[in-house]
Amino acid sequence: MQNFIFGVPTSIQFGRGCVSSIAEAMKGFDVEKWLIVTDETLLSLGLVDQVLKGVDASAYTLYAKVRPNPETGNIRDGVAACKAAGCTGLLAIGGGSAMDTAKGIAYMVNQSGQVEEYLDGRGAEKRPLDGEILPVLAVPTTAGTGSEVSLYAVITDEKTRIKDSLSEERIYPKIAWIDPDLMDGLPARVTAFTGMDALGHALEAILSTIENPMADFYAMEAMKRIFANLPKAVKGDKDARDEMAFSAMLAGAAMSHCGAALPHGLGCPLSGHLDLPHGLTVGILQIPMLRISKPAISEKAAWINRELKIEGEDAVEALIEKIKDLESSIGFPTQLETDFDEATLLAMVEDAMIHGCTGLNPKALTKEEVEAIYRAL
DSSP: OOOOOOOOOSEEEESTTGGGGHHHHHTTSOOSOEEEEOBHHHHHHTHHHHHTTTSOGGGEEEEOBOOSSOBHHHHHHHHHHHHHHTOOEEEEEESHHHHHHHHHHHHHTTOSSOGGGGOGGGGGGOOOOOSOOOOEEEEEOSSSOOGGGOSEEEEEOTTTOOEEEEEOGGGSOSEEEEOGGGGTTOOHHHHHHHHHHHHHHHHHHHHSSSOOHHHHHHHHHHHHHHHHHHHHHHTTOHHHHHHHHHHHHHHHHHHHHHOOOHHHHHHHHHHHHHOOOHHHHHHHTHHHHHHHTHHHHHHHHHHHHHHHTOOOSSHHHHHHHHHHHHHHHHTOOSSOSSOOOHHHHHHHHHHHHHOTTGGGSSSOOOHHHHHHHHHHO
16 A cells, blocks of 8 residues: 555544534633634524523624635635734634635735745745744534635636635644534535535545545545435435535544645636626536546546445446436526626636636646636636
8 A cells, every 4th residue: 555644633523413512622722712603694594502501701703704615815805803802712614715815814914025926826826924823723614615624715716717726734723623513504405505516525645646535534434424415415305414424524634634636626726707606517517527537537437436335337437327317306507597708718727727726637738628618617
C-alpha cells in the first residue's frame, strides 16, 4: 500500500441533541467574545436560539449577514463587525456559506492585506499570513458541504467573479456539532442539492489524481450511505437525515485530503458567475465528468461498482445509470435552469481552466472540451 497522510483535526460531536453541549464547550476557549456567523433565515426559524440555548448573551455578538456563495466583500464586512465587537472567536451556524464566511473572517481579521491577496488562485503571488487566525466552531444545518471538517473557505472574488478559496490548516473548525435535529425542516430541494454536493465530494475524492487510501475509505463509505439514504432524506425520513449528516462529514474529510475534480472545477465558475446553488452545479456535472474521463477511470469505476453492488458490463456506464436513477428519485434537474450569454460562457471557460480541481480531474481537459460541456448543460 502506498504511503499517505490523513488527519481530521476537528473534534466531532455527532447526534441528535448534541448542540446542548455547546454552551459548556465555548467556556473552554480563551475567547473574550464570540461572533456568531449565520443568516437571517436561520435566525427567524429559531435554529440559532436553539443552538445558543444556555450561552450567556453577553458572551457573543450576532452577525446574521451570510449570503449564498459568499464574496470577498462579505468577508471584509464580517471582519469589520468582528473587530468592532471585540470578538476573538467565531461560531458558524448554517450551511457551507455560513461556515465559509466564518472561516474567511477568522482567516482575515488579523491580516494586514486585502482578502484577494490571500486567495489560493494567486498561486506563487499568494500573500503569506502575517497575523493570527481566530478559532472557529461549526454547527452545520445542511448535509452537504462538509465544511465543518475542511481546511477551505470558498470565497468568490467580487471583481473577477472567480470562485476561489482561502486554505490553511488553522481554519479547520476546532469543534463541529453535527446535530440532525437542526436539519429536519430542510426543504426537499435543498436536501437534494446538498446531498448531491456530498456525493460529488466522495466520488471526486476517489477519482481525483491525488491518491489517498484512507480518504478512499471515507469516500466509499459516504457513497454507500448517500445512495441508500438521500431519496428517503428528501422525503423527510429522520433516520435517513442522520445518515446523510454522517455521510456529508465523511465525504468532506475525504475531499479535504484529495481535492475534487471536474464537477467542482467547472461548477465553481457556474456558481461564481451565475450565483447558482453550489450543490446544483456540482451535481449536474458528475455525469459529464464520468463520460469525458471514461478511458482514465475504468478500474476505479469497477472498484466503486463492486463495493456498491452496481451491476453492468461497462463499469462507467453502469455508474452513470446509478447516478441517473438517484437524480430521478430526488427530482434533481437534468439541465441547468439558468441561461448565460457568450461572454459569460467564455469567462467561465477561462476560470475553469485555471481552477485547481480541474487540474485534478483524472483526464486532462482542453479548453474546447470545457466549452462543450458548458454548452451542453
